[in-house]
Amino acid sequence: MDWDKELEAALASTFETKDTDAAYQVTRDLIGKLGDQFTRVLPPAEASKFLNAEKGQLNAIGMQVTRELDLSESTGGRRVTAVIAGSEAERAGVLPGDLLLTINDTSLRLLEANEVAEMLRRPEGVDVKLLHKDGTELRTHLQAGDVKVNPVQFGLLPYGAEDSGKAGARSIGYIRLAVFSENAPAKVEEAMRTLQAE
Known part of the structure; x- marks a missing residue:
C-alpha cells in the first residue's frame, strides 16, 4: 500500500464534501486500511464519552456482560460479569452471574456482541429480562445514568x-x-x- 497516495486521495475526498459524516467515513476507511484494531477515529460526541470513561465517569446502566453467548442454558444469553456499585443495575437487583436473556424483547441469541453493548448504552434505557442463578426471573427497565467506576x-x-x-x-x-x-x-x-x- 502506498500510504502517501492513500492519504492524498482521502484528503482530496474530504475537501470535496461538506457533509461531516461523509468526511468521518472517509477517515475511518483510511484508518481501517492500517489494520490496527486499536486505532480509530472518534467524532466529538464519542470522544467526549471516551474521555469521561478514562476519568472513570460513565453514562451507563452499570453492568458488564460477556461477549460470548452462554449456551450452557437452553435459553442462551450473556452472563453478567460485573455490576457497578451505585448503578441502576445494582438498584434493580441485577447480580454478577445472572444470565441476560433479552433486551427490549429481543433474544440475545439474535444479537452480536457489539449490538448488545450499543443497546445497553441507549440514553432512553432498555427493558431487560434476566435469569438469576437460583432460577428466578427478573424483568425490569434500566435507565442509563451517571456512574462513577472504581477501576x-x-x-x-x-x-x-x-x-x-x-x-x-x-x-x-x-x-x-x-x-x-x-x-x-x-x-x-x-x-x-x-x-x-x-
Whole structure:
C-alpha cells in the first residue's frame, strides 16, 4: 500500500464534501486500511464519552456482560460479569452471574456482541429480562445514568484450603483492574499499600 497516495486521495475526498459524516467515513476507511484494531477515529460526541470513561465517569446502566453467548442454558444469553456499585443495575437487583436473556424483547441469541453493548448504552434505557442463578426471573427497565467506576477491586484470599480459618493462616492478596482509567495507577498503588499493611 502506498500510504502517501492513500492519504492524498482521502484528503482530496474530504475537501470535496461538506457533509461531516461523509468526511468521518472517509477517515475511518483510511484508518481501517492500517489494520490496527486499536486505532480509530472518534467524532466529538464519542470522544467526549471516551474521555469521561478514562476519568472513570460513565453514562451507563452499570453492568458488564460477556461477549460470548452462554449456551450452557437452553435459553442462551450473556452472563453478567460485573455490576457497578451505585448503578441502576445494582438498584434493580441485577447480580454478577445472572444470565441476560433479552433486551427490549429481543433474544440475545439474535444479537452480536457489539449490538448488545450499543443497546445497553441507549440514553432512553432498555427493558431487560434476566435469569438469576437460583432460577428466578427478573424483568425490569434500566435507565442509563451517571456512574462513577472504581477501576480497582482488591482483597485477601486464604492461602491453601487447609490453612483457611486457622489462627496465623496465610493469605494472598489480589488486585483486579476492571478498567484502565486516569486514576487507575493511584488506585492500584493504594490497593497495594492496603494489602501490604494487612
